[in-house]
Amino acid sequence: QVQLVQSGSELKKPGASVKVSCKASGYTLTTYPMNWVRQVPGQGLEWMGWINTKAGNPTYAQGFTGRFVFSLDTSVNTAYLQISSLKADDTAVYYCTRGAYYFDFWGQGTLVTVSS
Amino acid sequence: DIQMTQSPSTLSASVGDRVTITCRASQSISSSLAWYQQKPGNAPKLLIYKASSLESGVPSRFSGSGSGTEFTLTISSLQPEDFATYYCQQYNRYSWTFGQGTKVEIK
Numbered sequence: 001q002v003q004l005v006q007s008g009s010e011l012k013k014p015g016a017s018v019k020v021s022c023k024a025s026g027y028t029l030t031t032y033p034m035n036w037v038r039q040v041p042g043q044g045l046e047w048m049g050w051i052n053t054k055a056g057n058p059t060y061a062q063g064f065t066g067r068f069v070f071s072l073d074t075s076v077n078t079a080y081l082q083i084s085s086l087k088a089d090d091t092a093v094y095y096c097t098r099g100a101y102y103f104d105f106w107g108q109g110t111l112v113t114v115s116s
Numbered sequence: 117d118i119q120m121t122q123s124p125s126t127l128s129a130s131v132g133d134r135v136t137i138t139c140r141a142s143q144s145i146s147s148s149l150a151w152y153q154q155k156p157g158n159a160p161k162l163l164i165y166k167a168s169s170l171e172s173g174v175p176s177r178f179s180g181s182g183s184g185t186e187f188t189l190t191i192s193s194l195q196p197e198d199f200a201t202y203y204c205q206q207y208n209r210y211s212w213t214f215g216q217g218t219k220v221e222i223k
Contacts, residue, residue: 045205062117097160102205102207
């Protein structure tokens with residue numbers, strides 16, 4: 001069965017970087033685009049962008065350019081989200097989710113907390 | 117970007133009630149709309165895609181309708197496990213956007 005399993009919660013200091021992994025199982029990563037969605041605690045869902053898993057090229061939504069990087073390692077069927085120069089307002093749950101238009105499978109979410 | 121506006125933001129209902137949530141798009145999105153359910157501490161779950169197509173495994177009490185700019189999600193008879201937050205999402209024009217959510221609470 002299809003599963004997306006994300007790495008565990010992270011506690012980081014402002015200015016640090018974090019890399020969240022999303023390991024796909026039950027299907028080959030390159031057969032579906034992978035998206036990233038942010039959810040600030042107590043708030044709604046924000047689409048951050050997607051990565052073309054065949055070509056490897058990312059597309060970032062407005063507000064998620066510069067410090068956010070989507071990448072892949074197809075040899076281990078895993079997608080990654082890296083955030084650099086972390087700020088307190090990056091504190092959120094980050095989800096990976098599969099799909100070209102709508103999102104049928106989701107990771108369990110990774111809580112990234114940025115605090116000094 | 118296309119803006120998605122859901123109403124109401126919060127809805128109080130009882131088990132067995134018929135519940136309707138509305139999602140309006142700032143411009144026409146044809147039928148490029150999905151609905152998700154999210155329970156606290158869990159990832160969202162896809163319920164409906166293409167405005168009215170029921171995702172496999174989702175109970176038939178959930179239905180979606182609409183096209184263009186106005187869409188509805190209906191739960192025909194609310195069950196205890198349906199108390200959750202519901203989000204619409206458009207996928208007509210990049211970039212994809214979500215509504216702000218509708219929380220369905222116990223009355």
